[in-house]
Amino acid sequence: MKAKLLLFVILSTIFISKVQAQDTVLKVLTISKLDSINSTILKEKRFLQVFLPQSYKPGSTHKYDVMYVLDGGNWNTGLITKVQQFLEGESYMPPTIIVSVLGIDRTKDLTPTHLDDWKNSGGAANFLSFIKDELIPYINKEYPSNGDNTLWGHSLGGLFVINALLNEPKTFKTYIAVDPSLWWGNEYIQKIAPGKLPALAGSNITLFISGREGKDGEGMKIASMDSILNKMAPAGLAWKHINYADETHSSIRLKSIYDGLKFAYGWRNGQIEFHPMNGLVLKNKPLKVWYFGDTTKTHYTLDGTEPTASSSAIQSEISITDATKLTIKQFTNRARYDKIKTGDFKVTKALQSGSRQKNIQPGGFHYAYYEGEWDSTTNFRNLKPQQEGITGADFDIDKLPRKNKYALVIDGLLEAKEDGYYIFILDADKGSKLYLDNQLLIQWEGWYTNRTYSYILPLEKGFHPIKLEYLHKNEDFKLRLSYLTPGTLETKDPIVIPPALQYSQR
DSSP: OOOHHHHHSOOOOSSOOOOOOOOOOOOOEEEEEEEEETTOOOOOOOOEEEEEEETTTTTTTOOEEEEEESSSEEEEEEEIHHHHHHHTTTTSOOOOEEEEEEEEOOHHOOOOSSOOTTOOOOOOHHHHHIIIIIIHHHHHHHHHEEEEEEEEEHHHHHHHHHHHHHGGGGGSSSSEEESTTHOOOHHHHHHHHHHHGGGGGTEEEEEEEESSSSSHHHHTHHHHHHHHHHHEEEEEOOEEEEEEEETTTTTTHHHHHHHHHHHHHHHSSSSSOEEEEEEETTBOOOEEEOOOOOOTEHHHHHSSSOTTTSSEOOOEEEEESOOOOOOOOEEEGGGGOOOOEEEEEEEEOOOOOOOOOOOOEESOOEEEESSSOOOOOOGGEEEEGGGEEEETTTGGGGGSSSSSSSEEEEEEEEOSSSSSSEEEEEOTTOOOEETTTTHHHHHHOTTTTTTTEEEEEEEEEEEEEEEEEEEEOOOOOOOOOEEEOOOGGGOOOOOOOOOGGEEEEE
């Protein structure tokens, strides 16, 4: 969307920054431990391999979600660790502990009933008790687990996953069944599901099932389970079934891991973004707030209350007519990862313009450059700058003596050519401040995922004092300033502050 790009890539003739691309060598470190547990329930020693997140630091108090992988070992877990790291890097899920549950007799462990043609089958109840009552408590005790668990299984493992959902639904937050063998026992799972599903009401559990198109896929009997879920899945069970074309019983794992984990969290990639973020509104002269984020499962309120799933669905434009606290919430499949953002809009009168003194000339603001590390409490009036000048057409911020660890204070008069609403848009660095008419509009406290701040206010035609304190500490955060005037608001296309409208003392 053109407007979105323009709001995020704002070029100013006053402040010119250069972004240089650089190739890097990626080193992915895998932290894992081969562990074991003596099971009283199974009457045997069971081995597991625990993979800790790359961000894990010994001694840290941070806790992580945990994913339990059936049929552990490199065949499944090796693939899962790589996909999980990719999804984490793309901001679709958080850092996660992966527990690879190594098998001994998968037929015994994973099947819910005994079939004569399958030796040792029917031990799923014991294996589920082992996971619930021994393995999970052990992981919670020995590793930095937060108790938010996912169970992943393929084939007979997928059969076990759905059986676990129906019989012990509170054990896991998410159940991922990859091409599950739901043909087992003449569709045993489908027979017990109608009696078990009502107990899942209000559970806030997610279930992902994958299957394959074609005769081989039909033979897994997933369609009949799909029909039951369509008819009987209770509120609180978020579920999804995908059939993949041109996949084998083995190759389906890759897409299922990716799609299953994305669905499990329901994260939207990126932040809640709306502009202007805060501002002043004139009584009976409405202003518009533009929403640029993902609209999926996103709701808002205008009275300061926290939105619920039944609140108004987000719109691309929201009209503000009075003092308002706009609250936008994006819901995920795990409440702890829901995103929320607010904007405050206060009623005011138009900011009156001042006069232009004789020694104030157009062509650029005044700037003062200070070397050192500063914070938002610094009073630069008492300090002597290392360099001063005018932000004219030839001013280049990259030609200042330092690339970081400096402050730039820019001030002067801004000429407003018309009455009405103005939106000021700023990309800066920690603690930077933008003032207009001696009012603090923006204090920049963003980060890599939240770089652009904006503020709207009504101005009278004429001259208005402006000051920007830019505290540059992080070389990645470049200074960009732009604005929208009353005549350009509807275009959503920020324009530069023309040098002819920048005044300073000569």
